[in-house]
Amino acid sequence: MSAKNSSKNDPMSGRRNSQKDTLRKVLHYIRRYWLFLGLSLILAAVTVVLTLYVPVLTGEAVDLILGPGQVDFAGVFSIGVTIAVMVAATALAQWLMNVCNNRITYSVIRDIRGEAFRRIQILPLKYIDGHNSGDIVSRVIADVDQFADGLLMGFTQLFSGVLTIVGTLFFMFSIDGWIALVVVCITPVSLLVASFIAGRTFSMFKLQSETRGEQTALIDEMIGGQKVVQAFGYEKKAMERFDEINDRLEKCSLRAIFFSSLTNPCTRFVNSLVYTGVGLTGALAAVSGRLSVGQLSSFLSYANQYTKPFNEISGVVTELQNALACAARIFELIEEEPQTPDDADAAELTDVRGQVEIDHVDFRYRPEVPLIENLNLSVRPGERVALVGPTGCGKTTIINLLMRFYDVDAGEIRVDGVPVRRATRRSLRRNFGMVLQDTWLKAGTIRENIAYAKPDATMEEVVEAAKLAHAHGFIRRLPQGYDTVIAEDGGNISQGQKQLLCIARVMLCLPPMLILDEATSSIDTRTELKIQEAFARMMEGRTSFIVAHRLSTIREADVILVMRDGRIIEQGRHEELLEKGGFYAALYNSQFEQ
Amino acid sequence: MARYMGYKRPKDTKKAFKKLLHYLGFHKWLLLLVTVLVFISTGANIMGTYLLKPIINDYILPGDAAGLIRALIGMGIMYLCGVLASLGYSQLMVKTAQKVITEIRQDLFCHVQTLPLKYFDAHTHGELMSRFTNDVDTLQEALNNSFTMIIQSFITLVGTIVMLVVLNFQLSLIVFFFLAVMFAFIKFSSVRSKRFFTQQQLELGKINGFVEEMVSGQKVEKVFNHEDADFAEFCRLNENLRKASTGALSHAGMMVPANVSLSYANYAVSACVGGLFTLAGLCDLGSLSAYLVYVRQSAMPLNQFTNQVNFILAALSGAERIFEMMDEEPEIDEGRITFCHVAEKEDGSLVEQPSYTGSFAWKMEDGTLIPLRGDVRFDQVVFGYTSDKKVLNGISLYAKPGQKIAFVGSTGAGKTTIINLVNRFYEIQGGTITYDGIDIRQIRKKDLRKSLSMVIQDTHLFTGTIADNIRYGRLGATDEEVREAARVANADSFIRRLPEGYNTMLYGDGSNLSQGQRQLLAIARAAISQPPVLILDEATSSIDTRTERLIEKGMDALMENRTVFVIAHRLSTVRNSKAIMVLEKGTIIERGSHEELLAQKGRYYQLYMGQYELE
Structure with a gap:
């Protein structure tokens, strides 16, 4: 267990402080369940007291039996009944406590997860673009899970552990002060040994998990790039690198496990020491008559119980620290600055005709890298705008601004004369239809996917949209037709077919403005033709922004925006631009004339 | 938390166990010692408790303090022996387990390197990784602890029961x-x-x-x-x-x-x-005391035993998956002909050279050298990734030394497949492929691949510096050669603009570079290996047309005097090829030069006219 966890727990400066901070936030979530929490604490106390009282009763019973010929049968019997009731009550209390703890933990976890998910939805797209999606998912899933484990363990063991120690001490002192003192004196040894070993083990495990990470990365790379490895005959070198790491891993694993395996015998040794100490002094006291045999037997079972919570608590503390580290990662996500909310009096865009004006717009993703400066464009309803330029020149940026995934730094974008900043995002986006190269479909049936924007669409509407998108043919040929479930990776339909579905999705509601990306690669020629036709049908009478690759599209556009390095360097119709003899003309000539 | 309960059980426990025993068998004496020590440690614990009986009966009840202390010391020594023995066995076991795991991991990695590409196509990346991480880890945990724990709890259980029966x-x-x-x-x-x-x-x-x-x-x-x-x-x-x-x-x-x-x-x-x-x-009082301690002890090993059995089963099912992978058939390689660097003597005969000379030859089994010129021929080649579905149906083509051959066609037409066959990533099912007149099956795979250099669409970069990644193509290359190769690929200028230049570290498949930059590095990697045959599979797909024009000169130099196979989506890239093959559904439907194909007004003409792109 500890091997897995220790890596996440790297000591940083100010860690204490941030830990406290995180703890406070966690408590904030727990507070909603204070009733269960109180109940859990009471039950823990009950469990501990009952557990500790049983040895006392046993000792009394032993004393009643001990004297030959003078057995108090009635007394033994009544003690026996009491013990039975107590044991049953302990079990019940313990179980109820568990139920409470589970309830609190998983309710808190649910709340945190819900909050995190909601936050993802209102975060600006910048956050999602800037973070690895695996990292975000792992925060919402794995970190929260690990946190739950720690929290649960903390609830069940930390409190009862502390109580057990205190209670045991109390009972021991009440039976015999001197022997109890022996126990208290030996205890620090146990703590010292445990903390010494824990410290060593921790750093060793950290080294081990780092080395293992290194090895996993190497394997990952070699498996991922197997083709290149084989093509360049790199196998031998890879083996050498692997062997070197593997040897290192063996060595540090050995050392790590050596230390951790010391823990058990060492604490057992100390426990035996305590036990022997109690046994010895107790036996001497019993021989001298200061202690009854029954009391001795209670003492011995306390001595047994006493050291266990110490070991447990040290385990729980590391676990809790891990849990807090995970919680901190989740809170990082939850506290991420959300996008600026819509104005309270933001306008609802309705009956949009599709007039778009971009007025002196400045924008940059990173403040130090200038991107779009003083961009002006006026598009009348129904016009087609082609965005042209080399890969990575910023065509997507324009789309991001139009859809208000990002806000402009200066200037204004207006739709039908209404500045988009003053309109609700919801109504703005409702008026745009988008088909991108990255064809995202949700896991579900084809019908659900087409009706994504309009879940209450009838089957006829869905089929109609699919027909308009030229998707009906292939859907019908699928064994389950419109009820075919699209597999998680979309393995059962081709890339081109996915794009047709995306088009059908837009066809169903056909907003007045469109953003289209003419994807070309990885689609066969026949499907490509269909997509082209569907695009053309969609664009009729609608304001369209097209990331264009095809010459025919570009030629027919009302405005061509030629982009380079994030800037619009030329703007105009095909003929005008050719005449101008600038970058567009150069691009065009390099491609189409030899 | 009892997560292991979700693990799968092995399909064939006995077989997996036998295989594991085989690995453990290298250390059988150590294991025997471990077992003995476990016996001692557990025995000492059980016996120590048994000593309670004489202590109470013979010393406490009669009130013999001196005897009591003697007996207690004896008991202490007994426990000490137990502790020492358990320390000993856990150390030995951990050592053995680590050794075994290291061996298994190494064998597994070694074996993976020899597996045919087919295996990687059929298994997901995550699945393969999980063998190395999850399965090996579970096995390691089990070996570290479960082996001794199971013996220990078993002995404790049996010993306790025996003692209970003996006592009363x-x-x-x-x-x-x-x-x-x-x-x-x-x-x-x-x-x-x-x-x-x-x-x-x-x-x-x-x-x-x-x-x-x-x-x-x-x-x-x-x-x-x-x-x-x-x-x-x-x-x-x-x-x-x-x-x-x-x-x-x-x-x-x-x-x-x-x-x-x-x-x-x-x-x-x-x-x-x-x-x-x-x-x-x-029953006497001493026996009762000892007896009661045993009673307390009896429940623990039972719990432990059942837990450990579950755990070991989970580990065995991991081991089973590991061994399954190790049993995978490795790439067959019966080739004997090797690749070597040569120099030409005055009389025109060839002499083998230890290092790069710029000329190459095939070294036959009997030691004769055949100059490597790069003449590749396909004769009625039939191939399918699975036996029931043919991807290539009787392809015949030739590439004479120094010729540039291009393949065009829609996705799934079989372009990349042809190239994978030249490299012998897959075995053909019919026909022959010859290389300088030699059937490629007679050439040792490693040497065959040494003679071909490849730039593929999904560039794969490795953790290391940029220079390391370029040098991947030829491990002995000097820094100057690395820089020269980067210049050919037009990568030199962007590399030098990076803060650390050629020493910039790349992580996670070069995610700190753009797709185009990564492709330039892949080209540089091919350039440095300077092989007689070059394969370009969508090598410039992520590079914009302008940059492509910039590297054109470098590429031309690279392709000069080499046999080149090109696959390109962009038709402008393939236009100046010696021959263009238009593929559809695994057959060549048109072949000829650019002009010939245009004049034919067939599929190529359609593609060329309809699929212009402007980027």
Whole structure:
């Protein structure tokens, strides 16, 4: 267990402080369940007291039996009944406590997860673009899970552990002060040994998990790039690198496990020491008559119980620290600055005709890298705008601004004369239809996917949209037709077919403005033709922004925006631009004339 | 938390175990020693308790203090022996386990390197990784602890039972009864909690999938204003998970108190009945004390034993998967002909050279050298990735030394497949491929691939510096040669602009570079290896037309005097090829030069006219 966890727990400066901070936030979530929490604490106390009282009763019973010929049968019997009731009550209390703890933990976890998910939805797209999606998912899933484990363990063991120690001490002192003192004196040894070993083990495990990470990365790379490895005959070198790491891993694993395996015998040794100490002094006291045999037997079972919570608590503390580290990662996500909310009096865009004006717009993703400066464009309803330029020149940026995934730094974008900043995002986006190269479909049936924007669409509407998108043919040929479930990776339909579905999705509601990306690669020629036709049908009478690759599209556009390095360097119709003899003309000539 | 309950059981326990024993067999003497030490340690523990009987009967009751101390010291020594023995065996076992695991891991990695590409196509990346991480780890855990634990708890259980019977047969019947009840309870509840935990895992998987989907589809979600619907769905899944988790753990939480109560009840009944026995004179007080300690001990090994058995089964099923992978058929390589660098003597004969000279030759088995010129021919080649579906149906073509051959056609037409066959990543099912007149099956794979250099669409970069990555093509290349290769690929200028230049570290498949830059590095990597045959599979697909024109000169130099196979989506890239093959559904439907094909007005003409792109 500890091997897995220790890596996440790297000591940083100010860690204490941030830990406290995180703890406070966690408590904030727990507070909603204070009733269960109180109940859990009471039950823990009950469990501990009952557990500790049983040895006392046993000792009394032993004393009643001990004297030959003078057995108090009635007394033994009544003690026996009491013990039975107590044991049953302990079990019940313990179980109820568990139920409470589970309830609190998983309710808190649910709340945190819900909050995190909601936050993802209102975060600006910048956050999602800037973070690895695996990292975000792992925060919402794995970190929260690990946190739950720690929290649960903390609830069940930390409190009862502390109580057990205190209670045991109390009972021991009440039976015999001197022997109890022996126990208290030996205890620090146990703590010292445990903390010494824990410290060593921790750093060793950290080294081990780092080395293992290194090895996993190497394997990952070699498996991922197997083709290149084989093509360049790199196998031998890879083996050498692997062997070197593997040897290192063996060595540090050995050392790590050596230390951790010391823990058990060492604490057992100390426990035996305590036990022997109690046994010895107790036996001497019993021989001298200061202690009854029954009391001795209670003492011995306390001595047994006493050291266990110490070991447990040290385990729980590391676990809790891990849990807090995970919680901190989740809170990082939850506290991420959300996008600026819509104005309270933001306008609802309705009956949009599709007039778009971009007025002196400045924008940059990173403040130090200038991107779009003083961009002006006026598009009348129904016009087609082609965005042209080399890969990575910023065509997507324009789309991001139009859809208000990002806000402009200066200037204004207006739709039908209404500045988009003053309109609700919801109504703005409702008026745009988008088909991108990255064809995202949700896991579900084809019908659900087409009706994504309009879940209450009838089957006829869905089929109609699919027909308009030229998707009906292939859907019908699928064994389950419109009820075919699209597999998680979309393995059962081709890339081109996915794009047709995306088009059908837009066809169903056909907003007045469109953003289209003419994807070309990885689609066969026949499907490509269909997509082209569907695009053309969609664009009729609608304001369209097209990331264009095809010459025919570009030629027919009302405005061509030629982009380079994030800037619009030329703007105009095909003929005008050719005449101008600038970058567009150069691009065009390099491609189409030899 | 009892997560291991969700693990799968091995399909063939015996076989996996036998294989594992084979590995352990290298260390059988150590293992024997471990077993002996486990015996000693456990025995000492059991015997130590047994000593309670004489201590109470012979010393405490008669009040013999000196004897008591002697006996206690004896008991102390006994326990000390136990501790030392357990320290010894755990160290030895850990050492052995680490050795075994290191060996297994190494064998596995070594074997993976020899597997044919077909295997990688059929298995997902995650699946293969999980062999190395999850399965090996579980096995390691099991070897570290479970092996000794299972012996230990077994001995403790048997020893305790024997001692109980020896001390007092009648009383032991009570213990047997409770042990039977406990065993039945463990059995019953582990079946049930397994179901609960499976349910929990299922719900967790669902929510995981959902979050993954939503994070990647944020844009679409926003465009279609789907936030609220998705949040509602998430809440539903989230609540389901909460219910399942609470259920699973509440159930698991019942096990511990129930078991503890049972063992208390066992103890209490034993103590009462034992007390009565003592009164009736059926049992002495010392025996009773020792007996009661054994009773307390008896429950623990039972729990431990059942847990460990589950754990070992999980580990064995991991081991089974590992061994399955090791049993995978490696790439067949019966080739004997090797590749070597040569120099030409004055009389025109060739002499083998130890290092790069710029000329190459095939070294036959009898030592004769055949100059490597790069003449590749396909004769009626038939191939399919699976035996029932042919991808190539009788392809014949030739590439004479120094010729540039291009392949065009839609996705799935078989372009990349042809190239994979030249490299012998896959075995052909019919026909022959010859290389300078030699059947490529007679050439050692490693040497065959040394003679071909390849730039593929999905550039794969490795952790290391940029220079390391370029040098991947020829390990002995000097820094100057690396720079020269980068210049050919037009990568030099961007590399020098990086803060650390050629020493910039690349991580995670070069994610700190743009796709185009990565492709330039891949070209540089091919350039430095300077092989007689060059393969370019969409090598410039991510490079914009302007940059492509910039590197054109370098590429031309690179392709000069080399046999080149090109696949390109962009027709401008293939225009100046010697011959262009238009592929469709695994057959060549048109072939000829650019002009010839245009004049034919066939498929190529259509493609060329219809599929112009402007980027």
